[in-house]
Amino acid sequence: MKTFYKKFLEKFIEGLLMLSGTVTTLTVVLIVFFLFKEGIGVFNKKPVEEGYVIAVNNKNPINKLSSEQIKNIYDQKITNWKILGAPTDSIILFRLEDVSNYYSDAEIGENFEGLPICISLLTDSLPNIIAFFPEKYIDKNFKGKQLEIDKVKLSEFLTGKEWFPTAQPAAQLGVMPLILGTLWVSLGAILLALPLGLAASVYMSEIANEKIRRIMKPLIELLAGIPSVVYGFFGLVIIVPLIQTTFDLPVGETGLAGSIILGIMALPTIITISEDAMRNTPRAMKEASLALGASKWQTIYKVVIPYSISGITAGAILGIGRAIGETMAVLMVTGNAAVIPHSILEPVRTIPATIAAELGEAPNGGLHFQALFALGCILFLITLFINLTVEFISNRNKYNKH
Amino acid sequence: MMMLDENKLAKRKKLRQSIAFGILSTLSYSIIAILFIILSFIIYKGIGVINWNFISQMPEEGMTKGGIYPAIIGTLYLVGGSILFAFPIGVLAAIYMNEYVKDGIFKKIIKQMTNNLAGIPSIVFGLFGMSLFVNKLGFGDSILAGSLTLGLLALPVVIRTTEEALKAVDNTFRQASIGLGASKWETTSKIVLPIAFPNIITGLILSIGRVSGETAPILFTVAAYFLPKLPTSIFDQAMALPYHLYVISTSGTNIEESRPIAYGTALVLIIIVLIANLLANGLRKYFGNKVKMN
Known part of the structure; x- marks a missing residue:
């Protein structure tokens, strides 16, 4: 009986352990599922707000407009139908509030009961009109023509140059400026962090004595432990004003500020991983080099660094990954302008910062909300790619060495 | 003549080395300098703000006066909740990975997935927590949703440190125990875990430090700008230190006037991290010393 009980307990515990072991896998699967379910939803939606329509005169040959065209029309960048392939005529914009320019209050009615007829008559009488109004004001015998609006396309989403997710009448969902902003800031960060990080890992693994190493190691760990929001705060009160006065800029919140803060934050990752790789250089190799008369420095750059190059690369890539995914610090110091950056002294906006800044205001399940989840998907894929690359590099390394 | 050349060469070699070492050590110490600049700046600016009232009072007058008590309490709840979730599962998972499962495809998958989870940016955890815990499971913005999200984020950290702790246990202990007739679980629970315990606790403490400062995952799962009273259940929203710092330093109504509070809050966060480290x-x-003495 006792052995049976014992055996049962063993099996039960093993099951429990296995269950716990699968939690991370399950979580990743769930994350992928929920992220992509919401994110892909955006491609099933039209960029025009639900419940609104865009209509033109019945004789207008145009049946379809892209969200970019609609935006340009309403921004008055396109002012003539000719550009869109219709006969030459200037476009007349119509928004709901313009109705009082054409009709009296009496005609519209106290509770807007006359509004549908007014809009219908107006679209019929003005051949060059484009009208944007709520669907509920469509008359039963609407004389205009409703435009077809394309759903958001993946290609437009990825290559679009404008990110105005709440623009009226048509949202602009182009993630190019955000992707470029993210890469821009991260690249700057790694350019700053790599020389420092490499120097520190060489110093700690090859030059410094054990005592100094034992002091430095926890300090680097501490650098990794400081919360990103504190880095962001530090950047906001020190680095941003510093940049502003040094370069005489209107605002100090720039890509450069983001790069500096992210560079500091990426340091521990780079240092820990490349130091590890350098310390794994076989002693025999180093001693052989020294015995041949090479100086310590020659040994370092001719033996240690080439030997550990894949570890160093892994550290650098992982550092970039950290920088790409970092949210709060970037959000606080880069100024968050969703435009394609032309210099490091301009405000930029990264993908994580966009999600953090906008999700709170995006109505649950709407176009904007889902677009932000699609951004999350992009971010997830980028970081996954980075992790797999790092793994590939370090696995190849192991394989070569044994 | 020959001798002189060699001497020259050796001298040049030496000079190069000293220059290189000089540059390397300067760069290394500049990293330490950066750390000290950040720490001393926050400490210098924040130390005057922190006193008993700051820690024990509610915020007043639009965050420009008063304390940060509710944010501290909120962070305590969140840290407690996430550790309660992540620690047992993480330790059990690590035991499974290190002591039980045999090498093979299954182990590889789990390992890979744990690595992937560790690499996912914290804002993605926030998105996930919002869509699963807040919306799908209907927890709403709550301590429960925030703790679970943070817990998932801490899970890979706990697993990794625990695995390292278990790996450090010498195999002869296991063999001796099995050899004496103990079962696998007996060996694990009575021999391996006690030896690995200090290192496991170290990992736990470090993950507490990490969780307490995370902001992105709690933005949309629990954090509130201001709550007039403390949370009473796990389904309530809560304020939290990192979110508090973010809000009052960027989007409050009187950013300038609430600066001292921001410095104080940053210092409290730093203190938590310092203590944990x-x-x-x-x-x-x-x-480490104790084991050596034995």
Whole structure:
């Protein structure tokens, strides 16, 4: 009986352990599922707000407009139908509030009961009109023509140059400026962090004595432990004003500020991983080099660094990954302008910062909300790619060495 | 003549080395300098703000006066909740990975997935927590949703440190125990875990430090700008230190006037991280010496 009980307990515990072991896998699967379910939803939606329509005169040959065209029309960048392939005529914009320019209050009615007829008559009488109004004001015998609006396309989403997710009448969902902003800031960060990080890992693994190493190691760990929001705060009160006065800029919140803060934050990752790789250089190799008369420095750059190059690369890539995914610090110091950056002294906006800044205001399940989840998907894929690359590099390394 | 050349060469070699070493050490110490600049700046600006009232009072007058008590309490709840979730599962998972499962495709998958989870940016955890815990499971913005999200984020950290702790246990202990007729679980629970315990606790402390400062995952799962009273259940929203710092330093109504509060809050966060790191290092050293003495 006792052995049976014992055996049962063993099996039960093993099951429990296995269950716990699968939690991370399950979580990743769930994350992928929920992220992509919401994110892909955006491609099933039209960029025009639900419940609104865009209509033109019945004789207008145009049946379809892209969200970019609609935006340009309403921004008055396109002012003539000719550009869109219709006969030459200037476009007349119509928004709901313009109705009082054409009709009296009496005609519209106290509770807007006359509004549908007014809009219908107006679209019929003005051949060059484009009208944007709520669907509920469509008359039963609407004389205009409703435009077809394309759903958001993946290609437009990825290559679009404008990110105005709440623009009226048509949202602009182009993630190019955000992707470029993210890469821009991260690249700057790694350019700053790599020389420092490499120097520190060489110093700690090859030059410094054990005592100094034992002091430095926890300090680097501490650098990794400081919360990103504190880095962001530090950047906001020190680095941003510093940049502003040094370069005489209107605002100090720039890509450069983001790069500096992210560079500091990426340091521990780079240092820990490349130091590890350098310390794994076989002693025999180093001693052989020294015995041949090479100086310590020659040994370092001719033996240690080439030997550990894949570890160093892994550290650098992982550092970039950290920088790409970092949210709060970037959000606080880069100024968050969703435009394609032309210099490091301009405000930029990264993908994580966009999600953090906008999700709170995006109505649950709407176009904007889902677009932000699609951004999350992009971010997830980028970081996954980075992790797999790092793994590939370090696995190849192991394989070569044994 | 020959001798002189060699001497020259050797001298040049030496000079190069000293220059290189000089540059390397300067760069290394500049990193330490950066750390000290950040720490001393926050400490210098924040130390005057922190006193008993700051820690024990509610915010007043639009965050420009008063304390940060509800944010501290909120962070305590969140840290407690996430550790309660992540620690047992993480330790069990690590035991499974290190002691039980045999090498093979299954182990590889789990390992890979744990690595992937560790690499996912914290804002993605926030998105996930919002869509699963807040919306799908209907927890709403709550301590429960925030703790679970943070817990998932901490899970890979706990698993990794625990695995390292278990790996450090010498195999002869296991063999001896099995050889004496103990079962696998007996060996694990009575021999391996007690030896690995200090290192496991060290990992736990470090993950507490990490969780307490995370902001992105709680933005949309629990954090509130201001709550007039403390949370009473796990389904309530809560304020939290990192979110508090973010809000009052960027989007409050009186950013300038609430600056001192921001410095104080940053210092409290730094203190938490410092304590966690010191404690973890202290424990490591203490138990490291103890093992050596044995």
